[in-house]
Amino acid sequence: MTKLILEVDRVTKRIGNKTLIQETSFKLEKGMIYGFIGPNGAGKTTLMRLMTGLIQPTSGAIRIGTYDVQKQRKQALANVGAIIESPIFFEYMTGRQVLRNLSRLHSEIRSADREKHIDQLLQSVELQSRADDKVKTYSLGMKQRLGIAQAMLGSPDLLLLDEPSNGLDPLGMRELRNLILQLRESRGLSFFVSSHLLDELQLMCDQLIVIRAGVVIWTGNVNDLIVDGQRLEDAFLELMLS
């Protein structure tokens, strides 16, 4: 049976007289990789900020598991990790120190389990051999992987990644994609990934959520949008022009 992880329920966000997100609803299920696409300014970052409780909806609700993000913020967010905008680390710390520091913000991690949890995370993102080097010596891809380890502190079911491939070279992109696919496989994690790099999304996503001018205009299986070996980019442009 599919397990519902997050539900966006008729969410609207207005700032001043501008409607950033309008009456938006969708559901995310366990073990799925969702691509979140839309033109510049469509509202992707705004919706991801709403989903992680960084800003409040004007109306509607966001539930994670059975918890309301607004009313039961702490319990709701225990099940979600996020990288919204690029992760910023203290570059003079080692990767392990960064995770150790941030782990203190997670009361659900028992202090006796902390070091083991951090070791497992470093291993999951393949940073164990560089764990005790300073972050300033890391490549962008390694910093992005450390960001994923940070988002996985406390073992959430869902990771929200806002444009994670930005700035990565083709090898870095492939490593990130393989990491996402492997974490879904080994841990049953779900991912919600926004990106303008549609070829990249096509290689890893099961489902797509398409937003235009604050309104979700298409949700469904990637293969239902793409016809006969078409590129996602072409299907997306057709949808935008329709």
Ligand SMILES: Nc1ncnc2c1ncn2[C@@H]1O[C@H](COP(=O)(O)OP(=O)(O)OP(=O)(O)O)[C@@H](O)[C@H]1O
């Ligand atoms: N605090 C704010 N006050 C007013 N308008 C805002 C605010 N934050 C975002 N906007 C506007 O809301 C719209 C959606 O912005 P958002 O950053 O969510 O889009 P996006 O889809 O993430 O874009 P991009 O692909 O360029 O990153 C834009 O028109 C933006 O200018």
